[in-house]
Structures are given as structure tokens and as C-alpha cells.
Amino acid sequence: MVSNLTIVEHPLVQHKLTLMRKEETASSEFRRLLKEISMLLAYEITRNLPQKKITIQTPLEQMEASTLKGKKLALISILRAGNGLLEGVLELIPSARVGYVGLYRDEDSLKPVEYYFKVPDDLDNRFVIVLDPMLATGNSAAYAVERLKVAGANNLTFVCLVAAPEGVKVMSHEHPDVPIYTAALDEKLNEIGYILPGLGDAGDRLFGTK
Numbered sequence: 441m442v443s444n445l446t447i448v449e450h451p452l453v454q455h456k457l458t459l460m461r462k463e464e465t466a467s468s469e470f471r472r473l474l475k476e477i478s479m480l481l482a483y484e485i486t487r488n489l490p491q492k493k494i495t496i497q498t499p500l501e502q503m504e505a506s507t508l509k510g511k512k513l514a515l516i517s518i519l520r521a522g523n524g525l526l527e528g529v530l531e532l533i534p535s536a537r538v539g540y541v542g543l544y545r546d547e548d549s550l551k552p553v554e555y556y557f558k559v560p561d562d563l564d565n566r567f568v569i570v571l572d573p574m575l576a577t578g579n580s581a582a583y584a585v586e587r588l589k590v591a592g593a594n595n596l597t598f599v600c601l602v603a604a605p606e607g608v609k610v611m612s613h614e615h616p617d618v619p620i621y622t623a624a625l626d627e628k629l630n631e632i633g634y635i636l637p638g639l640g641d642a643g644d645r646l647f648g649t650k
């Protein structure tokens with residue numbers, strides 16, 4: 441398997457993902473599950489955040505206790521489905537700065553087209569977590585990461601819920617420096633770029649469109 445890919449196999453993540461995949465799962469439930477999974481993914485992604493010791497006073501005595509060494513994170517949501525992952529991660533890391541990259545997929549070429557880009561201006565100082573539930577062709581993810589690198593980001597991690605081998609390959613080839621976290625690596629893409637078995641269109645399922 442590709443070295444920069446981490447599949448989060450925690451039983452809670454897998455259980456919730458299975459519920460999300462089911463066709464009959466309603467949008468309200470889908471949203472709630474995605475938020476819960478995103479918190480569990482955030483727990484994994486932030487496992488190696490730098491820490492420092494500070495002196496604190498408990499009700500009983502003084503101690504040297506661990507705390508985060510700076511809280512310089514930026515969460516970048518790839519619109520619109522990225523917002524479903526953003527909610528949970530932001531709840532866990534409320535001090536993170538937030539940015540948005542608006543991309544849509546040209547249905548013929550499957551290539552990303554940018555319509556919005558607004559990110560914190562000090563990305564070079566931040567641990568940047570890019571969020572998009574579905575890593576399908578990898579074209580949008582690779583585009584967004586490239587755009588963020590041009591804007592100064594140099595410490596990026598990509599987080600999704602379901603990845604296709606095709607997307608992982610594109611990302612690993614174009615951005616070998618960017619670790620990918622996912623809850624599942626599915627089988628393949630279909631002829632119109634949807635992940636199989638997947639969970640359908642994440643944006644539509646999240647927001648009840650279509």
C-alpha cells in the first residue's frame with residue numbers, strides 16, 4: 441500500500457461509515473454520522489501535534505503538564521461536501537482558522553474548476569488540514585493542495601472519508617509530501633467518476649439535494 445495513506449480502522453469509524461453508505465440513510469442521519477466520524481478522524485490526524493510542558497497548579501499541588509505547543513492549525517474545506525467534515529473537526533479544534541476552496545467538477549473532463557478561494561493569510565505557519573469526504577479521481581484534491589501550496593502552505597494533510605485507488609495514486613504522485621487519512625479505501629471509480637461501492641454523491645446526501 442502507498443506509504444502516505446492511513447486508513448483509520450477504528451471500529452466506531454467503520455460502523456458509522458457503514459451506516460452512511462446505506463442508501464436508505466436520511467440526510468439528517470448522514471450529517472450527524474459524518475460529524476461524528478470527522479471528530480474521530482481529527483483525533484487520529486492530530487496524534488502527533490507538538491506538545492510542551494507548562495507548570496500548573498492542581499487543587500493538590502503543582503505539576504508539569506502537557507499542552508499543545510501553539511495551536512496553529514488551518515482547516516480547509518473543499519466546497520461543498522468538505523463542510524460536512526469541517527463541522528466535527530472544528531468542534532474538536534475550535535481555535536483553528538478556516539478556509540474554503542470552491543471547486544466543481546467539469547462533467548466532461550472531470551477536471552476541477554475553481555469558483556472560490558478564501559484562506560487564512562499565514563498558511564506558511566500552520567498545520568493545514570484539507571477536508572473533502574470523497575477522494576475520487578484525485579483531480580480536485582490535487583488542485584486544491586497545489587493552490588494551497590502556492591498560497592504558502594508547506595505542512596499539509598488531506599482527510600477524506602472514502603478514497604478510490606485512482607485518487608490516492610494521483611495525490612501520491614503529485615503531492616507525495618501530503619499524508620492522506622481516510623476511513624476506507626474502496627474498489628474503483630465508475631465511468632462517471634463515482635467511487636464504487638462508495639456512498640453516492642456526498643454533497644447531495646449531506647444537504648438533501650437531488
Ligand code: URA
Pocket residue numbers: 521574576633634635636638639640641642643
Ligand atoms: N464525489 C462524491 O460525492 N461521490 C463520489 O463517489 C465521487 C465524488
